Amino acid sequence: MQKEPFRRLCIVLDLDDTLFLERDYVRSGFTAVGDWVKDRFQIHDFAARAYDYFEQGRRGDIFDAVLKDCCCSPITAADIDSMVAAYRRHSPKISLLPDAADFLLFCQGRFDLGLVTDGHPDSQRRKVAALNIQHLFAVIVMTGEWPNASKPNPRAFQHIEERLAAPGMGFCYIADNPVKDFQAPLTLGWTTIRIRREYGLYASGEGPVDTRPHLEVSSLDSLKPLFDSLFSAGN
Ligand SMILES: [Mg+2]
Known part of the structure; x- marks a missing residue:
């Protein structure tokens, strides 16, 4: 934990x-892309095929691979762009994990909250x-909105400090x-905590x-008893 005692905490x-399972988002996105593919190529099991590839560890060319497997041709760059857009712009069917929902509730009124993604x-x-x-977060930083700011770049964390110090x-x-989440906050002297979820994509890394x-x-x-004890011990 941090060397100097603190009286307030920004989590x-x-x-x-961390708050939901990324696998659920991926599955939701493939379903949305599958709807587009069904209209364009009359393929009805795109989402299942794409998710199989994902579970096998394939990344970066899953859309192309499934279309090729299904002998779709010609596949144009515009087709792939449309699929990527359908994936990114779909309304995801995802939910807070139960412990995440409880933790966010626990933090309300106790700590300042930020989000860096x-x-x-x-x-x-x-x-x-x-x-x-x-509405739960005092500051939300989406590093993709800034050039070259993704983790481990410290800019998002410095921004949080500037806003909430x-x-x-x-x-x-x-x-x-x-691999990427802790380097920058450690350099800035933050306390860092890894959540290693059973079905997290990086759970074994x-x-x-x-x-x-x-x-x-x-x-x-x-973490709830830990944070409770920190703040009931004179902070
Ligand atoms: Mg993550």
């Missing part, structure tokens, strides 16, 4: 695989809207990706030794 959360801003905005959580304020970042978070939990439920 900053990641979005994907990478990803295409069209998609990220729709995720936040689908979860109906925008106050006497006695400590900062904590809770996120799931050990490990990051560099020098960017290991201070704490790791499998559920945000574990």
